[in-house]
Amino acid sequence: MEAYIQGIGVISPQKTFTGNGFLQDAMEYNDVNYIKCLEPVYGDFIDPMVARRMSRIVKMGVCAALKCLRDAGIENPDAIITGTGLGCIEDTEKFLGSLYASEEQLLNPTPFIQSTHNTIAAAIALKLKCNSYNNTYVHRGFSFESALLDSMMLLQEGSASNILTGGMDELTPNSFAITNRLGFWKEKTVNNLRLLDYKNKGSLAGEGVAFFALSHSKNDKSLARISAVSTLYKPQSADEVTARLSGFIQKSAGVAGDIDLVMLGMNGDPVQDKIYHHIMSNFFSPVQCTFYKHLCGEYDTAASFALYLATMIIKEQRVPAILKCNDRPVRKIKNVLIYNHFRNINHAMFLITSC
Amino acid sequence: MSERIFVTGVGIISAIGFDCAETSVALQGSKGGIGRITMLNTFYKDEIPVAEVKAGVPELSAMAKVAENGLFSRTSLLGIIAARQAVMQAQINDISSARTGLISATTVGGMDRSERFYKYYMKNNMRGRLRDIITHDCGDSTESIADALDIKDHVSTISTACSSSANAILVGSRMIKNGILDRVLVGGTDALTLFTLNGFNSLMILDKNGCRPFDEERNGLTLGEGSGFLMIESESTVKKDHKTVLCEITGYGNACDAFHQTASSPEGNGAYLSMKKALDTSGLEPRMIDYINAHGTGTKNNDLSEGKAIERLFGSSIPPCSSTKPFTGHTLGAAGSIEAVLCVLALRNQWIYPNLSFKQQMADLSFSPVTAFQYNIPVRNVMSNSFGFGGNNTSLIFSRN
Numbered sequence: 001m002e003a004y005i006q007g008i009g010v011i012s013p014q015k016t017f018t019g020n021g022f023l024q025d026a027m028e029y030n031d032v033n034y035i036k037c038l039e040p041v042y043g044d045f046i047d048p049m050v051a052r053r054m055s056r057i058v059k060m061g062v063c064a065a066l067k068c069l070r071d072a073g074i075e076n077p078d079a080i081i082t083g084t085g086l087g088c089i090e091d092t093e094k095f096l097g098s099l100y101a102s103e104e105q106l107l108n109p110t111p112f113i114q115s116t117h118n119t120i121a122a123a124i125a126l127k128l129k130c131n132s133y134n135n136t137y138v139h140r141g142f143s144f145e146s147a148l149l150d151s152m153m154l155l156q157e158g159s160a161s162n163i164l165t166g167g168m169d170e171l172t173p174n175s176f177a178i179t180n181r182l183g184f185w186k187e188k189t190v191n192n193l194r195l196l197d198y199k200n201k202g203s204l205a206g207e208g209v210a211f212f213a214l215s216h217s218k219n220d221k222s223l224a225r226i227s228a229v230s231t232l233y234k235p236q237s238a239d240e241v242t243a244r245l246s247g248f249i250q251k252s253a254g255v256a257g258d259i260d261l262v263m264l265g266m267n268g269d270p271v272q273d274k275i276y277h278h279i280m281s282n283f284f285s286p287v288q289c290t291f292y293k294h295l296c297g298e299y300d301t302a303a304s305f306a307l308y309l310a311t312m313i314i315k316e317q318r319v320p321a322i323l324k325c326n327d328r329p330v331r332k333i334k335n336v337l338i339y340n341h342f343r344n345i346n347h348a349m350f351l352i353t354s355c
Numbered sequence: 356m357s358e359r360i361f362v363t364g365v366g367i368i369s370a371i372g373f374d375c376a377e378t379s380v381a382l383q384g385s386k387g388g389i390g391r392i393t394m395l396n397t398f399y400k401d402e403i404p405v406a407e408v409k410a411g412v413p414e415l416s417a418m419a420k421v422a423e424n425g426l427f428s429r430t431s432l433l434g435i436i437a438a439r440q441a442v443m444q445a446q447i448n449d450i451s452s453a454r455t456g457l458i459s460a461t462t463v464g465g466m467d468r469s470e471r472f473y474k475y476y477m478k479n480n481m482r483g484r485l486r487d488i489i490t491h492d493c494g495d496s497t498e499s500i501a502d503a504l505d506i507k508d509h510v511s512t513i514s515t516a517c518s519s520s521a522n523a524i525l526v527g528s529r530m531i532k533n534g535i536l537d538r539v540l541v542g543g544t545d546a547l548t549l550f551t552l553n554g555f556n557s558l559m560i561l562d563k564n565g566c567r568p569f570d571e572e573r574n575g576l577t578l579g580e581g582s583g584f585l586m587i588e589s590e591s592t593v594k595k596d597h598k599t600v601l602c603e604i605t606g607y608g609n610a611c612d613a614f615h616q617t618a619s620s621p622e623g624n625g626a627y628l629s630m631k632k633a634l635d636t637s638g639l640e641p642r643m644i645d646y647i648n649a650h651g652t653g654t655k656n657n658d659l660s661e662g663k664a665i666e667r668l669f670g671s672s673i674p675p676c677s678s679t680k681p682f683t684g685h686t687l688g689a690a691g692s693i694e695a696v697l698c699v700l701a702l703r704n705q706w707i708y709p710n711l712s713f714k715q716q717m718a719d720l721s722f723s724p725v726t727a728f729q730y731n732i733p734v735r736n737v738m739s740n741s742f743g744f745g746g747n748n749t750s751l752i753f754s755r756n
């Protein structure tokens with residue numbers, strides 16, 4: 001199973017939607033414990049009358065999706081598949097809040113309607129009048145991965161030629177406050193670009209939307225190929241991770257030496273980052289390794305941001321210095337391995353290849 | 356790509372029974388599960404009927420064989436109960452003996468606990484017990500089920516509103532066809548919550564008299580809760596283990612109505628497409644479908660739209676058709692899999708279910724649903740429809756093997 005990436009639409013805390021070039025000037029956020037998306041001018045993509053009724057994540061989702069399709073030169077995809085850990089949480093909170101505030105009386109149904117996890121995929125289909133396959137995955141750190149897997153299956157089955165696939169999660173004041181109480185984030189504020197320098201526990205909260213136009217065949221628009229995706233649920237030990245990863249590499253790329261660049265999901269939490277260091281020293285000492293969560297923050301579908309970076313790196317054959325966590329001789333980048341885990345529960349590996 | 360998909364075990368818990376045996380008795384007795392609210396603490400207790408699973412957390416925890424430690428949402432408990440039944444019927448003693456996955460579905464996840472949390476949190480954001488919020492996300496219930504049954508090879512969750520668990524069955528089947536897994540536990544679970552009760556009430560689509568699908572006088576849906584799971588296995592796994600097969604999944608189709616966020620198109624375009632796709636994958640002719648378990652929520656909009664789509668696809672020979680939602684209520688994310696389990700029982704026992712509380716044919720439709728329980732009818736192929744908000748429509752076909 002494989003998929004060619006034909007177009008991208010990414011909204012993140014970096015200038016990924018508009019801006020000059022690929023990570024030319026990384027956004028630096030000082031004294032923060034979360035970073036949020038730089039939102040585009042929605043009016044360029046969505047009728048303001050329609051946008052007014054959409055929540056922030058739906059607007060971001062629809063915008064990124066439309067830009068992605070435009071980029072790929074696809075009018076109407078054969079499938080729309082999304083992955084989101086928490087879905088439209090802003091509207092969920094809004095409806096829950098008003099339910100208690102008004103003691104179940106005279107509730108406005110709009111936030112309820114838009115609280116369902118499939119709202120974004122549905123809003124895109126509605127905008128495109130797209131009657132094709134439509135699905136939404138909602139499983140923590142497997143949400144985007146499952147969406148990708150489904151997409152690759154559809155391409156293999158021959159039931160779709162072009163698919164719009166995306167991962168998205170939004171951060172709200174409440175979702176931050178609650179996860180902060182749960183100890184997900186660093187107690188003191190940080191500078192995002194120095195995320196790995198802080199040794200205390202917790203990470204930096206983030207959010208983002210990343211859409212990919214995927215195709216079953218290669219053409220002159222193809223940016224990169226997703227060669228393999230695999231997930232690992234609750235590994236019991238570092239050895240289990242090592243075994244699975246080595247099997248994955250063997251099946252998809254050959255040997256570890258065939259990997260030209262590694263992208264690791266380090267998020268600044270010393271305990272959660274342990275496994276990445278283990279992977280680095282066990283497999284990839286001589287290989288250029290990178291990380292990315294200082295740019296997007298930690299969230300359920302953060303691996304979709306890594307997939308965006310991997311695609312751009314392959315396309316431009318350039319590794320921005322800001323991503324590097326070691327320094328190895330530059331070589332032609334053919335195979336990029338992404339390893340990401342979410343709270344040490346949902347582990348995922350991707351192999352992205354130049355085409 | 357040629358693997359056939361067989362159902363080897365099913366599990367169900369809903370307002371009409373804690374397992375398949377109880378469910379079968381209620382079905383045969385035309386005994387619906389809709390009644391007064393007793394479990395939810397809501398303003399609408401005496402006003403809006405629902406189809407509740409009449410068991411609290413202690414009883415559900417015991418049935419689920421998990422510790423009553425305050426860490427499981429009602430959604431998780433319902434899911435574990437149905438999932439265990441399916442694994443047991445499939446006689447799988449060692450789950451790791453083949454590549455086994457779990458694809459569950461839910462719309463509200465652990466909302467029952469989130470509500471408890473939010474009640475205090477909204478007054479002061481340092482309040483609310485954190486253990487009540489950690490079960491909020493949809494993945495939580497799935498991981499509870501996976502951990503209870505030790506399923507590790509693939510774990511995922513789908514949420515496409517009221518077609519969620521039909522899509523779990525569809526994706527699980529395709530994962531076997533694609534050779535990624537040998538067997539998958541597929542289904543869905545949803546508990547009744549204030550969130551959904553008030554949500555559908557704010558849309559003014561809850562029938563105060565209980566749902567009456569396909570009736571001219573229908574006036575909305577009735578919410579239910581529960582869970583349904585199916586163990587599906589590849590043909591080669593079934594052969595290798597000499598398994599008893601309950602039925603085969605022969606068709607599936609997913610399409611998007613792309614008409615409106617909550618309303619279905621009047622001509623039922625998405626419904627037509629999902630049914631058509633399911634027929635196409637199965638290779639069956641419309642006339643070979645012996646029974647349609649309709650989505651049939653009882654809302655003005657759904658039943659008209661679905662009815663029109665059925666007329667368009669089946670023409671003048673519409674197969675016996677009914678909605679079982681007056682039995683179970685509309686169980687949202689669990690509806691697709693609960694109705695899938697009912698379809699498996701229909702195939703196994705040669706049953707067709709009545710559409711309870713039906714009186715008068717819809718003026719806009721040329722057909723009426725089945726109104727009495729039917730025994731000993733040749734039931735070879737059954738279609739099950741599940742349609743959701745956002746136009747997410749999925750149809751499945753189950754066949755006698």
